[in-house]
Amino acid sequence: MGAQKKGATARVSEDPEELARHPLQAILLADSFTTKFRPITLERPKVLLPLANIPMIDYTLAWLESAGVEEVFVFCCAHSKQVIDYLESSDWSSQPNFLVATIESHNSISAGDALRLIYERHVIHGDFVLISGDTVSNMSLTQALQEHKERRKKDANAIMTMVVKQSKPSPITQQSRLGTDELFMAINPDTKQLLCYEDKAEYSKGFISLDKTLIADNPSTVLHNDKQDCYIDICSEEVLSLFTDNFDYQHLRRHFVKGLLVDDIMGYKIFTHEIHSSYAARIDNFRSYDTISKDIIQRWTYPFVPDVLCGNSAIRVERRGTYRASEITLSRSAQIGPFIVIGQGTEIGNDTKISHSVIGEGCTIGSNVTIEGSYIWNNVTIEDGCELRHAIVCDGVTMKSGAVLEPGVVLSFKVVVGQQFVVPAYSMVSLLQQPTQQDSDEELEYADSSSGNVELPSAKLNGDITSDLSETRHGPTSELGTGGVGYIWSIFEGGHDEEWRHSVAPIPTDKLAKIMLDKDEDEELLTQDGNVLSPSGELKSDSDANDSEDGDNEGSRDDYVSFEKEVEATFLRAVHENVKVDHVILEVNALRLSYNMASVDCAGAIFYSMMKLAVESPHSSSSELHRNAADVITTWQNLLKSFLHDIDEEIEVILKFEEICLESAKEFSPLFAQILHLLYDKDILEEDAILRWADEKEGADESDKVFVQRAEKFLQWLREAEEEED
Numbered sequence: 001m002g003a004q005k006k007g008a009t010a011r012v013s014e015d016p017e018e019l020a021r022h023p024l025q026a027i028l029l030a031d032s033f034t035t036k037f038r039p040i041t042l043e044r045p046k047v048l049l050p051l052a053n054i055p056m057i058d059y060t061l062a063w064l065e066s067a068g069v070e071e072v073f074v075f076c077c078a079h080s081k082q083v084i085d086y087l088e089s090s091d092w093s094s095q096p097n098f099l100v101a102t103i104e105s106h107n108s109i110s111a112g113d114a115l116r117l118i119y120e121r122h123v124i125h126g127d128f129v130l131i132s133g134d135t136v137s138n139m140s141l142t143q144a145l146q147e148h149k150e151r152r153k154k155d156a157n158a159i160m161t162m163v164v165k166q167s168k169p170s171p172i173t174q175q176s177r178l179g180t181d182e183l184f185m186a187i188n189p190d191t192k193q194l195l196c197y198e199d200k201a202e203y204s205k206g207f208i209s210l211d212k213t214l215i216a217d218n219p220s221t222v223l224h225n226d227k228q229d230c231y232i233d234i235c236s237e238e239v240l241s242l243f244t245d246n247f248d249y250q251h252l253r254r255h256f257v258k259g260l261l262v263d264d265i266m267g268y269k270i271f272t273h274e275i276h277s278s279y280a281a282r283i284d285n286f287r288s289y290d291t292i293s294k295d296i297i298q299r300w301t302y303p304f305v306p307d308v309l310c311g312n313s314a315i316r317v318e319r320r321g322t323y324r325a326s327e328i329t330l331s332r333s334a335q336i337g338p339f340i341v342i343g344q345g346t347e348i349g350n351d352t353k354i355s356h357s358v359i360g361e362g363c364t365i366g367s368n369v370t371i372e373g374s375y376i377w378n379n380v381t382i383e384d385g386c387e388l389r390h391a392i393v394c395d396g397v398t399m400k401s402g403a404v405l406e407p408g409v410v411l412s413f414k415v416v417v418g419q420q421f422v423v424p425a426y427s428m429v430s431l432l433q434q435p436t437q438q439d440s441d442e443e444l445e446y447a448d449s450s451s452g453n454v455e456l457p458s459a460k461l462n463g464d465i466t467s468d469l470s471e472t473r474h475g476p477t478s479e480l481g482t483g484g485v486g487y488i489w490s491i492f493e494g495g496h497d498e499e500w501r502h503s504v505a506p507i508p509t510d511k512l513a514k515i516m517l518d519k520d521e522d523e524e525l526l527t528q529d530g531n532v533l534s535p536s537g538e539l540k541s542d543s544d545a546n547d548s549e550d551g552d553n554e555g556s557r558d559d560y561v562s563f564e565k566e567v568e569a570t571f572l573r574a575v576h577e578n579v580k581v582d583h584v585i586l587e588v589n590a591l592r593l594s595y596n597m598a599s600v601d602c603a604g605a606i607f608y609s610m611m612k613l614a615v616e617s618p619h620s621s622s623s624e625l626h627r628n629a630a631d632v633i634t635t636w637q638n639l640l641k642s643f644l645h646d647i648d649e650e651i652e653v654i655l656k657f658e659e660i661c662l663e664s665a666k667e668f669s670p671l672f673a674q675i676l677h678l679l680y681d682k683d684i685l686e687e688d689a690i691l692r693w694a695d696e697k698e699g700a701d702e703s704d705k706v707f708v709q710r711a712e713k714f715l716q717w718l719r720e721a722e723e724e725e726d
Contacts, residue, residue, distance in 0.1 A: 023070035024145075026129040028060060030076040030083050035642040036285040036502055039412045039430035039489065041393060044483035045079040046582050047133035048086055050377055051324070052296045052306050053343045053360055056283065057083075057133040059296075059304050061092055061100065064129065066303075071099045073123055074133070075114045080104045094219055110250035112243050119240040127152075130233040130252075132282060137232060138301050139163070139278035147192075147273055148234045159236040160270045162194065162257075165280055166515025167228035168566060171594040172515050172586060176228055177573070179502045184208055185224045187272055194270045195221060197257050199229075217616070227272075229253070238268070285502035286392065286410070293358060293375065297321055297339050298576055300540040306341060314344070322394040325361070339576075343378070351353055356578055366401070373578070374405075375504065390505035400483055407505035411486075418481025425497040430478065506579060512586040516593075563595040567605035568612065571636075575613065581639050588643070603643040604656040608664075610636055611657070615665045630678055637682045650689035651696075653679075658707050680718075687718050 009169050030047045037046055047057040057074075064072055076083040084102050087093060092100045103121060107112045118124065127148065144161055151158040169175055169182040176182070186196035215221060233252075242249070242256070249255045279301050292301075298304050306315045315325050322336060325344035328338070334348045337355025342348075346359055351366035359365070360377040366384035369622065373390040376382070380393050381403040388408040396414040399405075402674060403417040408426035411417065415429050423429065427602050479484050491499060500507055512514050567588055575586045588602050614628040633640075644650050656674070661669040668675065679685040694715050697708045708715070 022126040023069055024129070024141075025071045025073070025126070026064050026069045026131060027115070027118060027124070028064070028072050028074045029111060030055075030057065030074050030080075030132050030133045031078050031108075031114070038147065038216050039428055039432060039434075041078075041409065042430070042432055043413050045076070045083050048079075048082060049289075050358075050360060050375075051283070051289070051586045052293055052341050052358055054306060054309055056136075057086075058090075058309060059136045059268065059301070060131060062132050062304055062309060063135075063137050063139075064131070065095065065098045067129075069129060069137075069141075070097060070102070073118065074100060074102045075105070075108075075118060077108050078106050080106070080256045112247070112255065113248040115240055115243040117249075119244050124240060127234060127236055130235050130239070132231060134283040135231055135280070136296065136301055136304065137230065137278070137280035137282070138304055139232075139275050141234075144234055144273040148236075151271060153235065155269065157267045158269050158271060159238045160268075161234040161268060161273050163230040163232040163234075163280060164227045164272050164274050165230055165278075166226055166274070166276070166340075168569075170228040170587065171590040172512055173501065173507065175501060176283060177291050178228070179285045179291070180228075181216075181283060182225055183227060183229060185227050185272070186214065186218075186221050187224060187227075188218050189220055189222050192272050192274075193218075194257075194272050195261065196223070197253065197261060199253065223701025228281070230275070232280055234273075238480070238697075242268070262498075276512070286504050286664045287502050289392075290373075290375075290504035294339065294356075294577060297323070297341060297358075308345060315341075331367075339723055349384070352491075352512070356632055360395075373504070386455065390503070392504060395714040400481075401603070403481070408499065408503035412436075415486035416480065416484050417486075418484030421484055423480070423488070425505070426491075426503055429485050429486045430489065433487055434489040506583060509580070509586065512583065516586065516590060559595055560597070560601065563591060563597055564608060565603065566591050566595075567602065568609040571606060571609040571639075572613070581636070581642075584639055587640050588639075599643045599645060600649040600652045603640060603649055603653055606640050606643065607653050607656055607659060610640070611660050611665055611668065615667055622670060624669075625667055626674055629668075629671070629675055633675075633678060633682060633684070637684055641683055647689045647692060650685050651693045653685065654690065654693045661707065670710075672707050673714050677713055677714050680714075687721075691715070691718060 010493065030106075031064055031426050040046075040049065047060075047488075048055045050056075051059060061072065073143060074083065074087065080102075084104065087100055087102060089108070089595065092098075095116075100121075101119060103123075105114070105117055108117055127145070144163060148158070148161040149725055151161075161177045164185070167176050167178075170177075174182040181199055184196070184198040185194060186551055187194055195218055196210060210223070224680075239256075246259070249259060257270060260266075260270060279295065279297070281288065281292050295301055296305055302308070305317075306323050307315050313326065315323050316325050320338040321340070322338065323341040325342060325346070328342050328645070329347040331348060331350045331352065333350045335347075335351075335353045336342075337353070339356050340354060341358040343359055343361035343363065345361055346363040346365070347361075348354070348365045349369065351367055352365055352369040352371075354365075354369075354371045355373070357371050357374045358376065358684075359371075360380065362379045362381070363376055364380075365371070365376075365382045366386070368385050369382055370387045370389075371382075372388070375392045376388075377393060377397075378394070379394045381398045382388070382393075383399060383403075385402045386399045388405045391405040391409040391411070393399075393405075393411045394413045394415075397411045400415045400417060400419040400421075402420040404422040405411070405417075406423060406425035406427075410424045410428050412428075412430040412432070414431055417423060417429075446707075479488055500511055568589045570591065571583065574587075588606065592599070592602050610632045611629065614632045615625065617628045617632075619625045619628055640653075646655065657668075657675070676685070676690065680687070680690060694708050694711070697705050
């Protein structure tokens with residue numbers, strides 16, 4: 001592969017048939033890292049970091065190939081030699097009907113610079129896919145491409161289609177599950193045209209500003225805060241020429257997209273394509289690295305999962321989401337929990353416990369080690385008695401016996417942690433001294449040695465850098481305890497919130513509680529210039545805001561359905577990611593405030609989610625279904641109890657169970673009495689609540705007494721027990 005592919009001078013074609021004759025091309029930006037991944041990206045490009053033991057860029061290229069792309073131009077600047085060497089030595093250099101070429105630059109420090117250079121190389125001939133090499137997806141491009149081409153036939157100014165996906169942010173932290181800020185998009189629901197894009201809302205003001213003309217020209221505009229930008233764009237050639245004509249376009253979203261949306265002279269338009277069942281997400285920070293890793297392990301990204309990408313002979317997937325390489329050494333007394341990846345040549349010692357983690361290749365893990373929710377890369381040595389929770393450990397690290405990593409720690413390449421040393425929570429540790437200049441993501445999208453980074457020559461990066469760093473070390477070598485080697489970076493002013501918001505560690509309960517206390521519980525409808533933002537996100541004038549009572553009731557029902565779905569999503573995430581009950585309670589409470597629901601609504605939604613999980617878990621008989629329900633109820637009983645404060649609320653749960661048995665999960669109907677008894681045994685439902693529920697059915701129709709009759713023996717037993725006590 002060369003640095004460029006020769007071609008005819010780029011021009012804009014108006015003929016769709018001519019465009020169709022060109023192979024589908026893609027531009028892959030390999031240098032899309034931000035300061036959020038330091039110090040790791042000072043030594044290695046982000047696209048080569050392991051994701052479930054496979055380099056990130058492999059997921060992106062595998063998806064592009066499957067989606068029908070025939071030519072990919074990989075733009076690389078920082079650490080370009082590492083990227084080029086990897087691609088040339090990999091299978092991507094010899095795939096039939098799939099060309100991967102690299103374009104190298106040492107002067108580009110932004111997406112705008114990269115696209116201007118690509119325009120000058122004359123390699124793009126028609127519509128192309130623009131993507132960064134840290135994106136994981138399994139979506140089909142067929143429909144999005146077809147929509148883009150059809151719009152182009154009707155309107156030559158329709159130059160870009162952005163892929164989006166529903167993803168409601170946390171009402172507590174105002175950030176998505178990927179750790180990104182809450183994003184506001186105004187979209188025309190009929191044409192799907194993007195009208196406003198705001199990723200830096202001023203939350204302190206409690207509102208965002210929209211141009212009046214936007215509402216006037218698009219009366220059915222919907223303002224969304226529940227959309228995730230997947231950073232997959234289908235572009236026409238004009239996009240490249242616009243970057244060339246506007247040198248102030250540096251950032252793809254902040255400058256280019258926002259610039260086009262406010263430019264009423266040229267008239268260029270951006271549209272959206274929303275995916276529903278497919279997967280697409282970009283790794284923007286350590287939290288999204290953690291989230292997407294878990295999604296891969298839980299196979300939401302299928303077929304782009306470790307056993308498929310590596311081949312079944314190299315790694316096999318087992319029960320409970322465990323992936324094991326073919327050659328590992330595992331002690332019989334080691335306890336391997338669910339959702340684990342273990343790489344080739346790794347050794348794990350006696351009585352070691354590992355859960356919800358990825359272990360790379362060639363690692364040596366001693367005895368009595370505890371690893372939870374962590375990412376251990378290649379050739380790492382962890383001696384006896386170490387503890388790691390929610391940490392990232394890069395290649396070549398050594399942890400001496402008894403060392404502890406508190407949640408959120410990142411150990412960069414070849415760091416040594418001394419014996420019995422405790423690395424404080426959220427610490428960034430590197431062999432490199434911390435740069436004195438701190439770039440912000442506002443200023444930096446692509447980093448190189450001229451932007452404040454301390455960058456080593458590539459020869460050192462690819463080899464043993466430890467001996468080459470003596471000239472840069474002036475501090476004590478005992479900063480990481482006895483025998484430790486490395487520097488603990490300090491947190492820059494203003495970065496204290498970022499450390500826990502963007503970490504692989506769950507957000508601490510005390511942080512969530514503080515945020516909730518700071519929030520105003522009396523949230524009002526957003527009003528601005530005589531407009532009202534309805535709960536659905538549709539902008540309406542005051543004259544249309546007076547709905548009928550029936551309409552209000554219907555809206556309330558719609559709100560509860562949305563609320564129930566949000567609670568279910570929160571509950572399932574807690575199940576799959578082993579989130580603590582205290583955290584889930586805070587999340588559900590935040591949803592309660594956001595939707596203006598009562599505690600009993602939370603209890604009903606949680607119970608529904610628990611029963612749905614039980615019925616959707618594998619079972620082949622009623623007894624197995626009962627066992628599933630018992631397991632879920634036992635595990636999450638404290639969550640449900642936290643929202644049940646009196647007898648009336650407990651009765652509502654029984655009524656919810658009746659509704660479930662009649663509508664959404666009829667399989668539970670024959671098990672009603674047994675599960676009711678189970679809820680009583682677990683002290684979730686009190687005797688008085690069950691008996692009052694039955695008594696209130698006395699004068700009801702026979703059809704409403706079905707479950708009272710099925711529970712008659714249990715009810716009789718309760719009554720007799722009550723009489724004996726009297």
